[in-house]
Amino acid sequence: MFEVPGLGDLNVAATLPVTSLVLGTCILLIVDLFVPTDRKHITAWLAALGIGVLLVLALLALGEITEFGDGEEAFSGMFVADAFTDMINVIALITALLGVMVAYNYLERTGIQRGEYYVLLLFATAGVMFMGAAGDLVVVFVALELLSIPLYILSGFRRPQEASEESALKYFLLGAFASGFLVYGIALIYGATGTTNLHDIWQAAGDIVAGHKSGRFLLLGGAGLALVGLGFKVAAVPFHMWTPDVYQGAPTPVVAYMSVAAKAGGFAAMARVLASGLSNFALDPGEAAVWQDTVWLLAILTMLLGNVVAIVQTDLKRLLAYSSIAHAGYILIAVAAAGTAAVADEAVQSVAIYLMAYALTNVGAFAVIVAVERDDATNTGLDSMRGLANARPWLAAAMALFMFSLTGIPLTAGFVGKWFVFKAALAADLIPAAVVGVVTSLVSAFYYLRIVWLMYFEESEVEVSTPWPLAWAIGVASVGTLLLGMLPYILTDMVREITLAFGG
Amino acid sequence: MENFFDLVPLVVFLPLAGLLINLFAGKQLGETGVSIVAVGASAAAFLVAVLLWIAQVDTGYQAAVIDAPLLGDWISIPSAGVNIPWQFRVDTLSVTMMLVVTGVGSLIHFYAVGYMHGDERFPRFFVYMNLFLVFMLLLVTGNNFLMMFVGWEGVGLCSYLLIGFWFDKPGGEGWKNSDAARKAFIVNRIGDFGLILGMLITFWTFGTLDYYLPDEKPLVAHTETADVEAHQAGQAAGSAGLMGVFNQAETWLEEGDHQVEFGLFSLSFEATLTVITLLFLLGAAGKSAQIPLFVWLPDAMAGPTPVSAFIHAATMVTAGVYMMVRSNVFYHASDVSSFVVTLVGASTAIVAGFIAVGQWDIKRVLAYSTVSQLGFMVAAVGVGAYAAAMFHLVTHAFFKALLFLASGSVIHGMEHGHHHLEHDGEHVHDETFDPQDMRFMGGLRRKMPLTYWTYLSGTLALAGIIPFAGFWSKDEILADALKLGVDEGRLDGYLGFAILLIAAVFTAFYMWRQVSMIFLGGPRHNAADHAEESGTVMIAPLVVLAFFSLVAGMINIPGGFPVLDSLFGEHKFTGWLEHSVTYAHAGQFEGLLATSAVVLALAAIFAARAVYNNRALKDLSHDPLELDERTSGMFALANAKLYWDEFYFKFIIYPFQRAARWLAEQLDWHFWHDFVHENVIYRHFQRVTDFLTQPVDRGIIDRAFIRLAEWTQALAARVRVIQTGYVRTYALSVLLGALLVMVIILFPVIRELLGI
C-alpha cells in the first residue's frame, strides 16, 4: 500500500472552510432526521449558525488575520487556497446565509418545509467553494456537478407543482447536456497536455506555444468545449435559454440563491481554467490568450440579448432571469480581459468584485419578490410592485436600491462592479465590449427603473409578508449594497491579493 | 461422462432464456405459450440437473469446476492478488440442490399454470418465477461466496417482487401486500449485512472467496492422515498458497497457531472463524427466517400460493441452511458458533411451532410450520449433523411444497364455492368471509377427496410418522443431537435434542388440528358446502409430491434399520453427500429413540383428535383450547404470535421515536423558541424597526428614456418567439452555441488549414 502522508504534508488545514462545511452538512443531514416536521426551523438555525461561523473564518482568512495551513497548495495541488479562494468562499457563504434566511418562512407558508432543503443548499455551497479552490480539472468537474445536482433538485422542490417540476427537469436535462461538453473539453485538454493539473497544464501550454506544436489545436478544441460547459452554468448567450424558464418555475428562494451561486461557481471555475491554467496559451508567444476573442464576443452577445429581451418581460422572475443573463455578459468582459497578461490580475479582481456586488444585490431583489409572492406561487408579475411604496415604504426603498445597483447607478455596489469591469476591459483594449457594456447598461435602466416607477408612482392594494428572517436578509443585503457602493475601498482591499496567473 | 459437467451453465441459462422469451414476447404468446415456455425452461433445467446427477455417479463423485462462458475472469486484479472467477461447481451438494430446486420448481410451475389462470399479469408472474430460478441456481452452483451472494440478493429481489405481486388489490389488500414485501426486504437486508461482513472477513483472511480451486480435492477429515500430508506436499510443491478457503482453513487448523492480521489487532485463526460463522449465521437467520429475524416469513404469505410453496417453503428459505452446510468446515471448527447455531435453531423450532397452534389462517399455520422446520435444519447444522440437515431440507421441500400447494387447492375450492353462492344469489355478499380462514371450512374431505388424501400424506410426513419421509430426516436430526450429547458430553447436544423433541410434538399437534378443521366434521360455511375439487393441472403435481413425501425418506435409511436397510441400502444420501460435505457423517439407528418419537407424535395427533372432535368442530368461532380455561392463556399467547412484532415496536422503534421527540421538546421549544427566538431576537428587532420607520417618497424617471427604449421593445418581442419552452429547442441552441464557439475559437486554425 502507499504511504499515508501526514495531515500536515497534505496541508489539510488550508481546506478548513470547505471541509468543515462538508462535514457539518453531513452531520446536519443526520441531525435533521431527529427534528420533527413541525420544527424544521431547528435545521434552518443550525445551517445558518454553521454558515455564520464559517463566514467568520473565511473573512478572517481573507483579511489575512489568520491563515489556515501553510502555503497555497493542499492535497498536492488538487486544492488551491489563495486569495481568490478566500474571496469566493466569502461570496458563497454570504449567499448561502442569505439564501437560508430568505427560504425559511417561504418554505413554511408554502408547505414544503423540509430539512433536506438546507442540506442541499449547503452541498451546493460546498460545490461553489470547491470550484473556487480547484487546482485540477477533475476537481473543477466534480465541484461543478456538486453545485449543479443540488440545484436541480432544489428547482423541483415545490413538487408536485407542475411549473417547479418542469423547471427542474429542464434544468437537469440541459445541465447534463452541457456537462457533456465540459467533460469532452477536459478530455481534449488532457489529451493535449497529458495532465489535468492546472499548473502543469500551464507549463505544458507554455511548451506547446513555444514549440509551435500541433497539440495546440487539440488544446484549442478543449478550451472551446470547456468554455461551452462553463458558459452554460453562468447562462451566457447562446447557452442561456434554460434560465428564464427555470427561474420562473423554481421556488423563488431557490432562484435567489441559485442565480448567484451558479454564477459565482461558474465564473470561479472559468477564472481558474482560463485565466489560470490557460492564461499563457496564445497561438504566438506574447499575444493575448487565444480564448480572449471568443469570450468577449460571447460577452457582447450576452449583454445585448439579456438586456433587450428583459425589456418586454411582464413577470418579475423572468425579468430578473434576463437581467442575470445580462450580468453574466458584464462579468464575461472581465474574464476576456484576463486574457491579456498585463491586466490579468486587475481583470480577475474585477470579476471577484462584480460577483460580490451582484451577490448582495440580486439575492436582495429576489428576497423582495419572495415577500410579495403568494402562497400559490402567483403574484410575481410586474403588477405586484404597484404601489409598494405607500404600503411598505422601507421594502420599496430596499427594492429601489437593488434596482439602482443592478442598473449601475453610482453610490451602489453595482456601480463599483461595473466600474472595475469596464476599467479592466479598457486596459485590455477591448473597446467594443466596453462600449456595448455601457450602452446596454443604459438600456437596462429602462426596465429596472420601470419597477421603481411602479412602486412609487402607481397605486394598488398590496399584500406583503415580511417575517423577521426575510426582513433581516433584505436589510443585510441593502446595507451591504449601499456600504460597498459608498466605500468601494472595502471591495478593493478584499481583492487586492488576488492573482491567478502562474508566475515565471 | 465428464463432458456432461460442461452442461452446468445451461442449468442457469435455460430459465434465463425462458424468462427473456416471456419478457419480450409474453403478450403475444398468450397464456398457453407463456406456460409452455416457463414450464419447459424449468423442466429442461431439471433434465440437465438429472444428467449432472448421472455424471456424478458415473465419475465416482468427482467434483468439477466449470468456467462460465464469457465471464471467466469476472473480477480479476492480478497485481493485487484478487481473483474471483465466475465458476460453477458441480459436486454432490450442488447437484442435490439443483435437483430439488428444478424438480420441485417444475412441479410448482406446472401447478401455477392452473392457479394463476386468468390473472392479468400472467406473463409477468412467470417471468419472475423463472428469474427466481436463475438466481436460486446461481446461488447453489457458484464456486465462490460472491457468486452465491449474487444469487442470494437476486432471490431476495424476486421474493420481494412476488410477495408484492398483487400490490394493486382493491380495498387496502394491496397495501398490505406491498407492506409485507417491504418488511421481507428490510428484514432480509439486516441478515445480508451480516453475510457481507462475513464475506469481507473471509476474503481478508484467505485472500480468495473460492470454495475450492479447480482440480483441488477437499481435504476430507476421514481420509488417512497420510493423504492430507501428501496433499499438502503436493500443494507446497506445486503452487504454494493457492488453496480454496476450506482447504486453507483445514491446513491452518492442522498447523495451529495461525494468526490473522486485522491491521490494528490480530486474532487467532479459530477466533476469526468464530466471527465469520456468527456473521454467516446472521445472514442465514435473515434468509432462513430464524430468531430474531423470522418475522417476515409469515407475512410473506401475502404472495400467490405457488410462490409461498416454492420460494417461501421449499427453496429460497433453505438457502441459509445450504450456505451453512457449504461452510461446514468453518462451523465444525468453531464450538462457540455451533452452540449458538443450535440454540437459535432449536428455539426457533419451538417458538414457531407454538405460535402455529394458535393461528386461524391456513397459510399462516404452514408458514410458522416452515419457520419451525427451518429451525430443525439449522439446529442440525449446529449439532454437526450436516447430512441430516440436508436430508431434512430435501424431504421438507417435498412435503411442505405439497402442503402449500394443497392449501392453494383448498383456497381455490373455497373461493369457487363462494363465487358459486354469489352467482346463485342465495347469499348476500358477506364481508367477513375469508377463503383462507379455517373457521369457514370443515368437511372438505368429501368435496375435495384428492386434495384431502394428498394433504393427509403431507401432514403425516411433517408429523414424522413412519414410513413417511419426514420421519427419517427428523429422526436422524434427533439421533445426531442426542449422540453429540451422549458421546461428547456436549450440553448443546442434550439441549437441542430436548427442545426439538418438544417442537416435534407441537408439529404433530398443529398439523392434525389443521386437518381436522379443514377436512373433518361438517361444513361450517355455505362456501365450504359448495367447494369443488380443483382441476387436473393443479392436482397432478399434488399427487407426484405426495408420492415423494411417502418414499423420499428411503434415500437415507439409517444403518441398522431392520429390513429396509438391506432393501434400499444404508445411508445412501449421506454417502453421496460425503464427497462434497467434509464433515457429513452417517447417523446410526436408535430403535428406542425412533419408537418414542413416533409414539409421541401419534400421541400428539390423538390429543388433537380428542380436542378437535366432531362436536367441537360444529361451531368453531372459538377454538376449544380458547374455551378451556386451563389452556386459554396459552392459546391467546400463541394467537397473538407471542407479541413478537409488538415487542420490536415497543422496545426498538418506539423508544427511538421518543428520544427524538424529547430532544425536540427541550432543545427546540424551550431553548430556541422561548428564549432565543422570542426574547433575544424578535423583540430586539422590533424595537430597531420601530425606531427606523419613516416613509420615503421620492423617485424621478425620465419619460423620454422610455420612448427611447420603445423600439428595443419591438425588437425584443421578436426575439422572445424563440423562447418556445421546449427542452429540445434549448438543447439545439446549446449545440448551435457550441458550434459557434468552436468556430470562433478554432478560427485561426481553420484559416491556417484553408491557407488564407
Added chain:
Amino acid sequence: MEITVEAIVFLVFSAITLGGALQVVLTRNLFHAALYLMLSLFGVAGLFVLLTAPFLAGAQVVIYIGAITILIIFAIMLTPQVTRVLKVHHTQWPVALALAALLFVGLVWTQTPLADELGADGWSADFTVEDPADVPADSLTDLGKSLVDPERYMLPFEAASLLLMAALIGAVLLVNRPDDNPDAEAAPAAGARPDQSG
C-alpha cells in the same frame, strides 16, 4: 491503411455502439430504447476489450448491462403508462443532425494535423496485448490506489461521494409520495411556458 482483424472487430463494435445509440434516440418506444441502450453499452464493452482493458469490459457488462439497464427496464415495466408510445411531432432534428455533423467534421478536420504529427496511421495504434510494454501491468492497481491516495485523487473522489449523496437525497425527495404535502393541490400548474409571459 491496412485492414486487419482488429480493424474489422473495431468497426463491428463501433457500428453496434453507434447504431444502438442512434436507435435509443430514434425509437419511440421507451422500452425498446432501454434495450438499444443495452446493445450500445455492449458495443462499448467490446471496444474496451479491444483496448486490452478486460476489467473495464467486465465491469461494463456487469454494472451497466447487468445492473443499471436491468434496473431501468424494471422501472419501465413497473410503470405501465411509460411504455405507451407517444406521437411527438417535431421537425428540428435535421437541423440538430446537421449541426452535430458539422461539429464532428470540424473537430476531426482541425485535429488532423496533430494526428499526422504523431504519425498515427492505420486503424489502431501499434498497441498489442503481446507486447508487455504496451499493457501497464499494474494499471488497475494504480487506478484503485490513486483514487484513494490523498496525494492524488482523494479530494475529487470524496467530493464525488458528496455529489452522489446529494443525488440520493434528491431521488428520495422526488419519489416521496406527494400526499405528505398538505397543500399539494393548492398549487395550480402555472406552467413555465413562456408564450404567456415572455
